[in-house]
Amino acid sequence: MRVSGVAPLIAVRDVARSVAFYERLGFVPEVRWPTYARLAAGENMVLHIAEQGGAPPDRPSVALTAPSSDGSAVSAIVVVQVPDCRRACAELTTSGVELLTEPATPAWGGEIRAFVRDPDGHLIELNERLD
Numbered sequence: 001m002r003v004s005g006v007a008p009l010i011a012v013r014d015v016a017r018s019v020a021f022y023e024r025l026g027f028v029p030e031v032r033w034p035t036y037a038r039l040a041a042g043e044n045m046v047l048h049i050a051e052q053g054g055a056p057p058d059r060p061s062v063a064l065t066a067p068s069s070d071g072s073a074v075s076a077i078v079v080v081q082v083p084d085c086r087r088a089c090a091e092l093t094t095s096g097v098e099l100l101t102e103p104a105t106p107a108w109g110g111e112i113r114a115f116v117r118d119p120d121g122h123l124i125e126l127n128e129r130l131d
Contacts, residue, residue, distance in 0.1 A: 008078060009048035011064035012120045018049050021118050024095050025080055047078070067121035077123045085112040085128035092116065092126075105130070 012018040019029055019037050027039035027047060035051040052066045067074055082088040085103045093099060100115040103126070112128040 005044055005046070007046035007048060008076070009050055009064075010076075010078065010118075010120075010122055011052040011066045012049050012118075012122075013052060013066050014119065015049055015051050017119045021097075022047065022049070024092060024097060025124070041080075069121065071117060071121040071123075074121070074123045077125050078118075079125045079127050082126050082128055085114055085126050088126050088128075089114050103128075 015033075015035060015037055019032060019039065022039050023029070025041070027041045029037050030040050030046075031038040035053075037049045039047045039049065041047075050064055052064045055062050089099055089103050097116050100117065100123075103112050103114040105112050110130050112130065114126045116124045116126065118124055
């Protein structure tokens with residue numbers, strides 16, 4: 001098997017609201033339906049957004065669920081690579097996005113990162129590689 005890419009699909013409560021949020025992160029809608037959107041950013045970067053709910057016929061017995069409303073635990077993090085984490089955070093805060101953490105280099109080094117949440121509570125890491 002040869003893998004040509006990976007594109008996460010996240011469950012949300014309101015597709016339109018989520019599309020608006022991810023547009024502020026630099027994503028552009030390629031497909032937009034009431035219950036689904038495919039967003040792209042740069043070359044080969046795709047994020048699928050689907051309204052939470054029951055399982056479709058081709059995925060029986062597996063429903064999509066957005067994170068819990070209290071946000072105390074997540075099952076995944078969407079990592080968005082950016083060329084300048086501090087600048088990206090400044091742009092986002094100007095547009096009304098609240099940072100969970102200020103940009104910082106973790107103890108292991110090699111990157112600068114900060115965290116935000118999307119409207120459904122998905123944890124988003126803004127990540128600048130330092131290598």
